[in-house]
Amino acid sequence: MKPKIELLAPGGDVQAIKAAIIAGADAVYCGLDTFNARNRAANISFDQLVGIIRLAHQYDCQIFLTLNIVILEQEFKTLFNLLNKLVNTTLDGVIVQDMGLLYVLHHYFPTLDIHASTQLTTHNAGQIPFLKKLGVSRVNLSRELNLREITALAKVGQEHDTLLEVFVHGSLCVAFSGLCYSTSASAGNSGNRGRCSQACREEYETTESGHNFPLNIKDNSAFFDLPALIEAGVYSFKVEGRIKGASYVHTVIDSFRKQIDGYVATGELTQDGERLYKVFNRDFTNAFLRGDLNQSMFIDNPRDNSNNHLVDKLKAEKGESISVVQIHSAQQQLQVDKQQITSSVDEKIAHLSIEKIKLSLSFASELDGPLRLTVVTEQSDSLLPGQAVKTDSQVFTSSSVMIPSEELSVDRQAIEKRFKSINNANYELVELDTQQLTDGLSIPFREITTLKNELLSYLNAGVAMIAHVQPPKLEHHPKADGPLGLSMLICDEADVALADMTDGDIYFKLPDAYKRGCTKYVDFLLQNPRLIPWFPPVLIGKDFEVALNILQQVKPKLIVTNNTGIAYHAEQLGIQWIAGPFLNTTNSYALLALKQGAACSGAFISNEINRQQIKQIARPKDFKLLYSIYHPILLMASRQCFFQQSVGCEKPRIDNGCMLSCDKSTSIKNLKGDSFAIDKQKAGYPSIYNQDQFLNTDIINDLSDKFDGFMIDLTNIGAGDRVSPDKVELITQFQALLDGQSEASAKLSRLVPESTLLQYQNGL
Structure with missing residues (x-):
């Protein structure tokens, strides 16, 4: 039996989401312009989300929405309004960091599937059942874990009927996710609110060991570790990259799709991964996964490494005989290749449409007959290039028959009052035809409401609309008596x-x-x-x-x-x-x-x-x-060593002895002159602290x-x-x-x- 392996793609904007879908993603995670931990991504509107869900489902692809920040008290009214809309879509899941939001979803919106964000720093066997009790169905593990640790947690997930996600490609934070306060301390730009200022990518004054980007580590890639992750019991292979464009997303997802499918079909890895170097990368490492935390994880270049990789590859092939002309020619060809990737992706997604479905409603009535509603929908079929139009129709009738009534006639005004609001995020009401209504006839108006609910259920893929939920009034209980x-x-x-x-x-x-x-x-x-x-x-x-x-x-x-x-x-x-x-x-x-x-x-x-x-x-x-x-203000804690790139260390890699015995301290200074203390306590993780105490x-x-x-x-x-x-x-x-x-x-x-x-x- 072939294992179920989900390839989960990033989608920072509509074009990137389309690229992920057409490249073969099983699911895409994306964010709106609020409550989202990637506020530097373009993100999408609610109307676009509804269209994206419809498009993705045509390709058997799921859509998960990121609501993965901590929530402030005054935001819950707005959040409830959003959730009331989301429950009446066919959204496949929401990704959450905040425990308060977990509570709200679990108690008031149980039809929404809840996924725990990597911001919850999940890394041990007790955390999975803890999150399960709060309503979580799947957990995205911390990126710092090795294969042995992931395997152990996958068994815990199975015991608690909880799916596990692991990041297999994309940017790596040097800090534990959810525990980085690097710019929150100075400007309120918290990573827990989606405003990470990427202090780890920042340039610092040249360190004692000769580095200018001492916190910058290479990108993660488990491209050749897929068999081991499958064997470990990982369900979802997640790619990072919501601030990346469509060409990046398509290239990475298409590469992983081919690698996964090839392995499942043949038992062998069939792809060499070279395409991954033709889009943005900081070079790649799988050191966390291997449990080998060494100096090679760092790179003194936070920008695109594609050109450097190309030159290194040419030197490896041709030795020192390679000329400057050959290098320049190869770099020019790389730029041509990148342009071709962009053009090719643009062409592949050009026919994909998230436009609203056109909706026509026609009402008809006659004496002693039911009120009849004919519904016609028209939408572009994104499975077929050339914008083929798909038309569906459905007829709904009242259970009662029309009877004469001079006072409560079911006329155009009565119909418009109840049905013009159907114009929503999913449908554009292009026609509301009441010409076939016979004047002076009526039925109980509750039946018109029933007819509307049947229509809404039909337009919502057969699922009945869920009633609006109001935020509960919370009681402020006093503290216990006694001194402070x-x-x-x-x-x-x-x-x-x-x-x-x-x-x-x-x-x-x-x-x-x-x-x-x-x-x-x-x-x-x-x-x-x-x-x-x-x-x-x-x-x-x-x-x-x-x-x-x-x-x-x-x-x-x-x-x-x-x-x-x-x-x-x-x-x-x-x-x-x-x-x-x-x-x-x-x-x-x-x-x-x-x-x-x-x-x-x-x-x-x-x-x-x-x-x-x-x-x-x-x-x-x-x-x-x-x-x-x-207290001291923690800016970040890491499983990686901060001393290798700052003052240097004679050990090539971190081992258990480092964790238990190392108690070094030093500091680094950014180009603005701000100094940050690097502190390693015995039996503690390497950490960076603000220069001021709180x-x-x-x-x-x-x-x-x-x-x-x-x-x-x-x-x-x-x-x-x-x-x-x-x-x-x-x-x-x-x-x-x-x-x-x-x-x-x-x-x-x-x-x-x-x-x-x-x-x-x-x-x-």
């Missing part, structure tokens, strides 16, 4: 003594990585029962297993987790959990999703949103709201009635080689601030001179 607490996050065992300075919660940050079978933290937490375990955002493979063992062995009353896999198992064990700040919670519905769908007892509100955006959030009943007022004392005056407590981060992570403030003095002044001593704010500013609250001011 000061909690602290520590990671150094020596800092346990600081717990005596406050009655608030003391969180202990657990590492990202562990030695296999590590029990050190089990013993430590059992000996210090006041400490509340704080789990990090990324826990992959054995590291997740060890972290899960800590949870199972310690069985604390309460944890904070930034990882939904740990959250899932905490619920299974009956352990109370609080959602950490890296779960990107920005709205009331996300809180409802966490509380009702995952038994969460509280959440840190995202530090990306501002005062007004926070103020609008409604607290669920018996649910804690928390906020971090002092320090927000304003929120205590602004929104102290909103929160149950405020947290300060005393881990010193991200400080690099800077001298950190005295921790005892920090705690003293923050406690004084909560106690109403306003002068403490100025003292804190002196203690932390390099600080900012720009995120709180700008918001998203």
Whole structure:
């Protein structure tokens, strides 16, 4: 039996979507001009979406809509209006990042199929059932995973009836998706809102190791790894590229289509992949997939590498004997080839139409006979070049017969009032003929409504129209009585003594990585029962297993987790959990999703949103709201090494020893003169931090009635080689601030001179 393998293509505009369809994509993902994580793509209108769905379905191709950003509270009214329209299309699925949107879809729009975006950073066995409980049917895995890890997660997906997608081609982020805040911190241009400014592609001052683009990595391509991915149990092979044009999309999708079909038919890979180098690329790597994170993944050129690849290929074939003339001639031919690709694609998609279907309605009536509606539709048949017109007709009749009535005559005015609104995104009403209506006749007007509903169902591929859903009114529940607490996050065992300075919660940050079978933290937490375990955002493979063992062995009353896999198992064990700040919670519905769908007892509100955006959030009943007022500002975390391209490293590749033992720090500076700290803690992922600490004392005056407590981060992570403030003095002044001593704010500013609250001011 041949395996079902979905080829999922990007579609940034109408032409690219048409190119993907004609190239043989099984599905295309695209975005509207709102709620979309590729705002630099041209994107499409709602009317175009409806036409695209119709066109794609003619070619047995599905359409998925990207709603893959975090949602702000004030946007839900607009979002509900959009979803009310989407449920009455034949859209095949929506791709989602925001947990609040997951909640809304699951509870109010259950007919829409939900796919989890890569922005949800899914990488371990607990996260798949967590998302399944929230209504997700398929999950796009993190791009950093290797084949062994993907294989293990595919088995988990099968156990929970959840399909898995893997990116097989296109741009790679150096950071974990969903955990990149590189420009959010300075300008509010958050990748979680589709406004990524691509700091990883930016030019920096020449580093110590001689690089100008130290964060820029090659494009991903698993073109020759398809057999292994099929064997692993991956369902959907996803291509990145919604800001790319039609010629790129057609070339890549056609190449993958031929490779997949050839392999399924023959058991062999039949394509050499050279066509992929004739469209935009930064050279290719499959190092994440192979689990070989080495220096060759980086490239000091964020622009198109096609010419460079051509020259390298010629030198390999001809050696040093190649002349400048030969190189120039080959490069000219490459440009000709690119122009021919564009012309060929334009010609192939020229006959594809997404124009509205022309609709004619004719009404007729006679005494003692039913009201009769004849429907005629005309549309261009995109399966046939030359714009062949396809015509269909259907007759609908009322169940009652027409009777004389002078007062309630079914005349032209009555018909137009009810049927002229049929002119919608899918149909253009070109004729409304009422000349065959006999004056002075009527039927119960509810039957005219029934006739209209039958017509709408017919025009919607036989599916009954779904009634409009209004956003529910959310109740703002008060916080529990009691003083405003000061909690602290520590990671150094020596800092346990600081717990005596406050009655608030003391969180202990657990590492990202562990030695296999590590029990050190089990013993430590059992000996210090006041400490509340704080789990990090990324826990992959054995590291997740060890972290899960800590949870199972310690069985604390309460944890904070930034990882939904740990959250899932905490619920299974009956352990109370609080959602950490890296779960990107920005709205009331996300809180409802966490509380009702995952038994969460509280959440840190995202530090990306501002005062007004926070103020609008409604607290669920018996649910804690928390906020971090002092911490290093994480810009990005990566599975790749940041030191190879900055200060250099004698190791050619990252291994488990690097994760556990490396604790280097350095900095890089962009061409604007902004400096960024690169920090690698022992047992932590390489990370980049803003030059300023986040320090927000304003929120205590602004929104102290909103929160149950405020947290300060005393881990010193991200400080690099800077001298950190005295921790005892920090705690003293923050406690004084909560106690109403306003002068403490100025003292804190002196203690932390390099600080900012720009995120709180700008918001998203």
